[in-house]
Amino acid sequence: MSAHRLETGGRLIDRTRRVRFTFDDAPLRGQAGDTLASALLAEGRMLQGRSFKYHRPRGPVTADSAEPNALMGLDTGARAEPNVRATSVQLSEGMVVHSQNRWPSLAFDVGRIADRLARVLPAGFYYKTFLWPRPFWKHVYEPLIRRAAGLGRAPEGVDPDRYEQLHAFADVVVAGGGVAGLAAAWAAAQGGARVIVLEETGHWGGRAVVDGLVIDGHPAEAWVTATVAALEGLANVTLRTNTSLTAVHDHGYVLADEWPQDAGAGIAAPRQRLWRIRAGRVIAANGAIERPLAFAGNDVPGVMLASAVRDYAVNYGVAVGRRVVVVTNNDDAYRTALALREAGVEVAAVVDARDTLPGPLAQQVRAHGIPIHDGSAIEAVQGDIGVTGVTLCRHSGNGACVSAQIACDAVAMSGGWSPAVHLWSHAGGKVVWDADGAMFRPDPAQGPTGHDGAVFVIPAGAAAGALWGPQALADAHAAGLRAAAETGHPGHTPAPVAEAPEERAILPVWTMPEGAGPRLKSRMFLDFQNDVKVTDVELAAREGFESVEHAKRYTTLGMATDQGKLSNINGLAVLAAARGAGIAETGTTTFRPPWTPLTLGAIAAEARGELFQAVRETPMHAWHAAHGARWEPVGQWRRPHAYVRPGETPAKAVNREVLNTRQTVGVLDASTLGKILVRGPDAGRFLDMLYTGTMSTLAVGRCRYGVMCTENGFVFDDGVVARIDATTWLCHTTTGGAEAVHGWMEDWLQCEWWDWKVHVIDLTEQLAQIAVAGPNARRVLQKLGGMDLSADALGHMRWAAGRLGDFDARVLRVSFSGELGFEVAVPASQGPALWDRLMAAGAEWGIMPYGTEALHVMRAEKGFIMVGDETDGTVTPGDLGLPTGAKKADFLGKRGLERSHLRDPERWRLVGLETLTGSVLPHGAYSVTGGYTDTYQRETDGRVTSSYYSPTLGRGIALGLVRRGPERMGEVLTFPVGAASQMKARIVDPVFFDPQGGRLDG
């Protein structure tokens, strides 16, 4: 055993099982059951980290999740995890651990020069210093600060571990598996309520088992064992250790973060499991947080919270020091003196700021012959990378007169306990200042309310402000009964009765000694991780940052990874004193979720890779995949961008597909287009309101192109509408817009025109739709036999239903390519068969599939707009030369279009653009006028919305929106490209190819 491992104690470790690990490449050993921090302490490694700003040497202050100092990097490479609290991590065999924020080594750190400069690096230093000269910010200051910033190192590579999320529902969720949580759970479970109990650490019982509470006549440990066993026997109770209830959200939605242990038998548990629980009531039995005391040198490694010192001794059999001084303003810290004494560690003195006579705990300490210095304070701690001693003074003085010097190697401090009000506050619970207890506790009159208006968080035990064991237990029992009754499962069970020594009142101590001057205050740390000192908070107050929220951000108090668990209350008490205001008036900063940081892995969980998003595939997807399709995501759909043949570039494939369609025939999978059936006596009237054009007058058997606007007057979708029968229309939408259009229709029918008799159904996935386009399109279809698709039987913009070969088909004669075109819709299950038949039938004409890029090129050659390219939510139908509905009395968007700005002749409108050299304009390029705006930006008067190489024309073509565009035909615009060059393009008609439309007839 090492020098710091005690001969006795260590209730959580297994002394027979060694665990090997490395710390900064040094091989070390701990015992099974150790935390990383306890194992390091047992090995005599008190120095465990460096602070963020001044790189000061630091050791752990706590033995739990509030730890600000002992942050480590676990593992390396893809599994690396930064900023892990050594105090919360269970030691495991082969663990690889690195210290952080130090260079070249933890013991010797160059960055500590910042500490020597601390006098010139006060709060707000960065805000004040790096303002001038301006160019220095970008080239000097920012790179320097960025290199120094940040604590741990992010992992490199893809995380190889598995994370999972689990949904659960409970009547009562209990946060905290201490005696209060267990008592509350037991009480809550009696009436059959579903209860989930979550404990952050790996063991039950919390502080009571260390502090020696007696419950129902038994030591706390025995009561805990029996109660956990009893709870495990109840079918309605779920118990989880290593699971932290980390966030309480609206209406009882809570998140819990579990670090599962391996299931054994070679089955690896997920690295983390995020529980998403909907709770009827949340019992916040998450205890209290001990406050540090602010005395000079309170951050020297070896100065630790009194509760942590006894936790290490009792739970892990580790002596933090061999000669310890306890400093306190309350009775609880006397338990540390007693625990150390029992473990055989010398307690040099108890320094108590209070003048009053001792209570039972102090009497026990005195009976052991431990000297008690009452009315005293630590003037300063001696030591640099470890404590060597303390000097004492009167607490009521200014520290000028040193009364004693005591050699020691550790200091156990206690400034009292703050209820952990976080879970109460996350969803809006308010806190109230309790002057007698020197603490903020939940204000029962202002709790977070659920959907029914009832308060759904019930604080219990120490978290409610009941810090004394017997009181905490009684409070928790009542909380459990209340939660059960409020969720409809009232039950009964006798309350457990606890015994503990009486405790004397706390003396609030915010700086030690009370009247300390700047010499001492500039060495009193409030926020250990961010190096915020008493003098920094006082400076902020002097500079006018009087609001606690402003002072926090100016000083960075409470903004580190621990979110101020240790520092907030001390910091705002110092701020209140500096302002000459009370603590209650100063108030607290907001307690926001999460209680402990969540990893991105836990938040993302399975939602990565293929499971990140559901992908929609058309019935012909497998055929496309087998024929070289390069995919383009369109909404959740995957559409073939182009079918690339071996040895072909995607650009060549697109050119081939365009030319083949123009010269003979091509097929396109158009199944993703939205197909919405609108039916009913009022369907025509309804569609007239939706489209800028008129659909009610469309004859049965005919098709019409339509544009939809938002009420703002801007285009949001377009497509071909077919009149099916007297009361039925089929509306085609864009691929990405189908759900939005369907939702838009439902919205108006349900919420505005609910008396109109219209029924709407989205048929998109019911149908496979294949476009056949090109001069030979009709020949291919006719080869299938059946329906008469001749020009006389089925003219352009008409549709017919019938048998096409073996298929029940609806054939629309429409064209988005400008070629003779048909779209054939069949039941989705028939899609692949139809596709195969068309490919076989078209072989003699060299039929080829074409993808979305060829489709885009061909529609741009024809000057057809594409929603999302030519439109961006600020473009009107008039801008695009589409039907404006000027003669219609009303439609959605009509009133918006009446606004003066949307009727402005200066608006940018659709034109074609043709470069003078035939090259391709960059998509999104802006044309400049040569002038400048009021804000010294180059004045623009147009932009490129679509730009392609046209294989049909052998040159670049583009569509664009240009100020007064159609009135400026023939003008040449200048498009800057990159920093130095520019391109010239002439304004032309947007229809580049076959302006007479002769090719529509094949």
Add this chain to the structure above:
Amino acid sequence: MLMLTCPCCGVSAEETEFAPGGAAHLRRAGPGTPDDAFEAYMFQRDNPRGVHFERWRHAYGCGKWFLAARCTRTLRVLGTYSARTTEPPADLAAEPPVDLAADLRAPAAEAPA
């Protein structure tokens, strides 16, 4: 994350099962209306600290739109009701005061065994 009850199908579900639709009881300003009426319909929204009437769609359930009266201060849902309603129901217009005393009582303690 809110809990809402769809008045059309009666399902009580989590917020992710619904889609929000902004303020309820807007009056559409159609062609010919004055600019300020259109501005009010299109852009001006109240942001009350108190009861807010809002539109929700049970998007991943029955698909129906409905309206909700929800207090923005306490997040209490006073009620959900049909979208075929032009005015806020009178009984949902103000949040009844919460009986805090009732909250503080521990009902189970007095409950019969």
